[in-house]
Amino acid sequence: MYKPIRLVPANTRIDFMRWHKPLLLVSIVLVVGSLVLLFTKGLNYGIDFAGGVLMEVQTPQNAPADLGEMRSKLDALHIGEVTLQTFGAPNDVLIRVPQQASGDKGTQEAVARIKDALGDQWQYRRTETVGPKVGEELKWGALKASILAMLGIMGYVWFRYEWQFGINALLALFHDTVTTAGLFALTGLEFNLTTVAAILTIAGYSVNDTVVIYDRIRYDMRRYKSMPLRELINTSLNSTLSRTTITSGLTLLSVLALLLFGGEAIHGFALAMTWGIVIGTYSTIYVATPLLLYMHLHRVRGKETPPKDGAAKEKPAKEPAPKSQPSAVVRR
Amino acid sequence: MLQFSKLKIGVILGIILLGCLFSAPNLIPQASLDKLPSWVPKTVINLGLDLQGGSHLLYEVDTDSFVKERLATVLDDIRDKLRHATPPIGYQNPSTAGGVVSLRVIDSSTQNADPKMTEAARPLLQQATNGMDLTIADDGQVTARYSDQALQQLRIQVVAQAIDVIRKRVDETGTKEPTIIREGEDRIVIQLPGVKDPQHIKDIIGRTAKMTFRMVDEAAMVSGQPAPTDEVLDVVDTRSNTPQKLIVQKRVTVAGENLTDAQQSFENGSQPVVAFKFDGIGAKKFGDATVQNVGKRFAIVLDGKVISAPVIKDAILGGSGIISGNFTVQSAADLALLLRAGALPANLTVIEERTVGADLGADSIAAGKLACEIAIVAIVVAMLFLYGLFGVFADIALVLNAVLILGALSLLGATLTFPGIAGMILTLGMAVDANVLILERVREEMRNGRSPVTAMEAGYREAQATIIDANATHCIATVFLFEFGSGPIKGFAITLLIGVVTSFFTSVYVTRLMTSVWLRRTRPKLLPL
Numbered sequence: 001m002y003k004p005i006r007l008v009p010a011n012t013r014i015d016f017m018r019w020h021k022p023l024l025l026v027s028i029v030l031v032v033g034s035l036v037l038l039f040t041k042g043l044n045y046g047i048d049f050a051g052g053v054l055m056e057v058q059t060p061q062n063a064p065a066d067l068g069e070m071r072s073k074l075d076a077l078h079i080g081e082v083t084l085q086t087f088g089a090p091n092d093v094l095i096r097v098p099q100q101a102s103g104d105k106g107t108q109e110a111v112a113r114i115k116d117a118l119g120d121q122w123q124y125r126r127t128e129t130v131g132p133k134v135g136e137e138l139k140w141g142a143l144k145a146s147i148l149a150m151l152g153i154m155g156y157v158w159f160r161y162e163w164q165f166g167i168n169a170l171l172a173l174f175h176d177t178v179t180t181a182g183l184f185a186l187t188g189l190e191f192n193l194t195t196v197a198a199i200l201t202i203a204g205y206s207v208n209d210t211v212v213i214y215d216r217i218r219y220d221m222r223r224y225k226s227m228p229l230r231e232l233i234n235t236s237l238n239s240t241l242s243r244t245t246i247t248s249g250l251t252l253l254s255v256l257a258l259l260l261f262g263g264e265a266i267h268g269f270a271l272a273m274t275w276g277i278v279i280g281t282y283s284t285i286y287v288a289t290p291l292l293l294y295m296h297l298h299r300v301r302g303k304e305t306p307p308k309d310g311a312a313k314e315k316p317a318k319e320p321a322p323k324s325q326p327s328a329v330v331r332r
Numbered sequence: 333m334l335q336f337s338k339l340k341i342g343v344i345l346g347i348i349l350l351g352c353l354f355s356a357p358n359l360i361p362q363a364s365l366d367k368l369p370s371w372v373p374k375t376v377i378n379l380g381l382d383l384q385g386g387s388h389l390l391y392e393v394d395t396d397s398f399v400k401e402r403l404a405t406v407l408d409d410i411r412d413k414l415r416h417a418t419p420p421i422g423y424q425n426p427s428t429a430g431g432v433v434s435l436r437v438i439d440s441s442t443q444n445a446d447p448k449m450t451e452a453a454r455p456l457l458q459q460a461t462n463g464m465d466l467t468i469a470d471d472g473q474v475t476a477r478y479s480d481q482a483l484q485q486l487r488i489q490v491v492a493q494a495i496d497v498i499r500k501r502v503d504e505t506g507t508k509e510p511t512i513i514r515e516g517e518d519r520i521v522i523q524l525p526g527v528k529d530p531q532h533i534k535d536i537i538g539r540t541a542k543m544t545f546r547m548v549d550e551a552a553m554v555s556g557q558p559a560p561t562d563e564v565l566d567v568v569d570t571r572s573n574t575p576q577k578l579i580v581q582k583r584v585t586v587a588g589e590n591l592t593d594a595q596q597s598f599e600n601g602s603q604p605v606v607a608f609k610f611d612g613i614g615a616k617k618f619g620d621a622t623v624q625n626v627g628k629r630f631a632i633v634l635d636g637k638v639i640s641a642p643v644i645k646d647a648i649l650g651g652s653g654i655i656s657g658n659f660t661v662q663s664a665a666d667l668a669l670l671l672r673a674g675a676l677p678a679n680l681t682v683i684e685e686r687t688v689g690a691d692l693g694a695d696s697i698a699a700g701k702l703a704c705e706i707a708i709v710a711i712v713v714a715m716l717f718l719y720g721l722f723g724v725f726a727d728i729a730l731v732l733n734a735v736l737i738l739g740a741l742s743l744l745g746a747t748l749t750f751p752g753i754a755g756m757i758l759t760l761g762m763a764v765d766a767n768v769l770i771l772e773r774v775r776e777e778m779r780n781g782r783s784p785v786t787a788m789e790a791g792y793r794e795a796q797a798t799i800i801d802a803n804a805t806h807c808i809a810t811v812f813l814f815e816f817g818s819g820p821i822k823g824f825a826i827t828l829l830i831g832v833v834t835s836f837f838t839s840v841y842v843t844r845l846m847t848s849v850w851l852r853r854t855r856p857k858l859l860p861l
Binding site: 002003004005007010011056104105108111112115123124125126127128129130131133134141142144145146148149152153156157160193194196197200201203204205207208209211212215216219239240242243246247249250251252253254255257258260261262263265266269270273 | 392811
């Protein structure tokens with residue numbers, strides 16, 4: 001019979017916590033750097049938040065677009081700073097027009113005038129206009145949703161584990177979302193509604209990953225009651241290493257499929273997700289987990305349950321069941 | 333582990349069967365779908381506008397101006413009633429500032445407050461300010477305002493009316509399956525599937541189309557001095573010899589509400605015109621007015637502009653007529669449509685528009701499909717290599733998961749958007765996580781020297797709590813995403829949510845059933861893991 005391959009050897013003993021201090025520092029630098037970038041350079045808000053007009057047009061007869069000619073035509077309309085950019089193919093052009101001073105009516109007029117200037121021969125694949133009020137609302141809605149989602153996740157982790165875990169999960173989430181936003185600020189990639197969706201999805205993925213490790217740490221805390229926390233965390237990380245590698249690998253695989261074959265429209269989303277899976281996996285091991293070392297986890301001292309002795313003989317019922325109330329941590 | 337009650341097996345197989353049944357219509361062409369008997373589920377997944385192409389418009393109803401106008405009308409009404417009372421009642425300082433109708437009732441001869449006058453005015457004021465909070469002070473000071481509740485009622489009414497009118501107008505244009513719903517307090521979402529260029533529909537929706545028939549003040553036209561009861565209006569019809577501006581009475585002879593029908597027609601065989609018909613009241617008013625004003629002009633005013641001002645040659649008693657203006661066939665047909673559908677109660681502004689061409693949508697579907705297929709193949713192959721036979725079980729569960737997501741989306745009538753496809757792909761990647769967790773745990777238990785059956789049992793039991801926790805936290809993020817999101821993002825969130833639920837079912841229960849059958853059949857000494 002086929003013997004499956006093992007991606008990660010069975011009994012790894014990697015001392016993950018050995019590098020946790022320098023890597024925590026790296027994380028802090030990343031977060032602070034991202035915040036600085038967000039406040040100084042800022043995000044390149046796309047139409048959803050900044051408002052304005054976005055049109056995707058295709059040239060007549062699919063000839064390569066002459067951006068210079070298009071620009072002179074559109075500049076003559078005096079509708080603000082028009083940006084042109086080919087999109088996926090040389091005959092496919094994105095036209096961006098900023099918010100018009102005259103408000104919603106002016107924005108609508110701008111679209112009509114662009115269509116007039118280019119003529120009927122062009123194909124208008126997509127037209128989006130967002131007024132100033134809607135843009136502002138979407139911005140606040142996005143911020144609110146992100147914050148509420150993070151608090152909700154923290155609340156759940158708090159409820160299921162202990163407050164230290166909840167706080168750490170929140171810190172890890174903050175780390176992931178801020179650095180993702182920082183990446184967008186750094187690269188100047190357009191920040192849109194779908195980017196926010198990606199960030200919230202990253203939050204979901206990241207906490208999913210964190211919870212798996214936390215579950216394992218809690219389980220191990222009950223099993224090895226006197227093992228030093230540092231060593232225990234290493235044990236937990238090692239015993240879940242194979243799962244971490246395989247799951248993040250497979251999810252990365254599916255997101256890469258999206259990135260490479262999903263087309264231009266979903267590109268920013270897929271890129272954010274790809275980054276998010278990497279950073280989410282990293283933050284579990286080097287943000288959410290090592291911070292537990294500094295949180296004074298309350299552990300019950302007691303007789304150690306031997307890990308291997310007679311596990312085969314032992315009936316499963318005697319194993320500490322994770323569904324029961326956590327006994328290693330005492331609520332205060 | 334080995335024991336699965338008959339009931340449990342039945343439920344699991346039943347869910348899978350239902351999933352297949354509900355997702356099947358999506359794979360069958362519409363033509364053959366129509367031939368199937370009626371009990372077969374036929375609902376296919378609703379494609380979002382970003383996938384099937386179409387236009388999404390968000391309108392804001394200017395309820396503030398409506399309220400302002402309403403207050404002005406109330407004030408006009410009060411003044412009219414006071415002036416025409418016998419004896420006439422005087423007033424000063426009329427105002428509608430700050431959302432309050434106010435004036436002071438006085439004796440016009442003495443310019444002072446007079447309790448008798450105030451009492452005489454009381455029933456008139458009550459009549460004119462019906463529905464408002466009215467106060468009349470001893471010094472004759474009158475204020476009337478809408479309570480917050482009444483204001484809100486008014487706003488709701490205006491938006492509801494606007495939706496009615498918009499629906500009539502959109503239906504008249506022949507657009508298929510439009511969705512027109514209220515959003516928030518004063519907004520209206522209009523979704524027009526398949527509409528490539530919404531410009532024409534936007535033009536039609538956006539026009540207030542308030543039409544009135546009024547008399548031209550010929551005396552003022554001669555003197556050039558408009559009376560206080562007149563207003564000066566622009567003339568759209570530049571073709572005729574009338575001047576660019578006309579002095580028109582403010583008083584409305586016949587209002588647009590009295591129209592019963594309007595059609596595009598031709599005059600002199602070639603000139604496009606709009607033929608209209610009044611209802612009984614309108615016909616009578618119009619007839620009376622024309623009898624009294626032969627030789628004078630009457631103005632047809634649309635949204636504050638005169639579109640035509642013909643001279644009344646004879647009394648028009650039949651209650652029907654034509655509007656000739658500077659029309660093309662299209663603009664005459666549009667005006668007729670607007671008159672049939674009625675006027676909007678307030679101004680509308682487009683504050684968001686998203687229009688996607690059908691071919692871009694088709695491209696997105698193709699790209700999404702390709703990415704989906706590649707992701708599935710990659711994951712299936714990887715699981716096969718990583719976990720052998722159990723990888724096969726997980727793969728079967730994965731495919732069933734995709735089927736169930738499709739089935740659930742069809743059943744719920746949810747909308748699949750492009751980000752939704754992305755959500756599905758992501759779900760597939762994360763769905764196998766449950767199996768990875770279980771199988772890694774089983775491997776560990778095997779290392780600890782457990783027998784295949786107990787190792788499997790422990791693996792499923794220990795991993796389940798983790799899987800639930802992991803999925804629950806993921807759901808929290810997704811629920812907020814759904815709450816906040818508009819259109820496509822909502823589609824993404826709903827797909828993710830459904831995916832989390834279905835993947836829990838397939839990757840925990842379905843694989844467990846398969847594993848248990850396999851364990852019972854083969855009774856292996858060692859797991860091939």
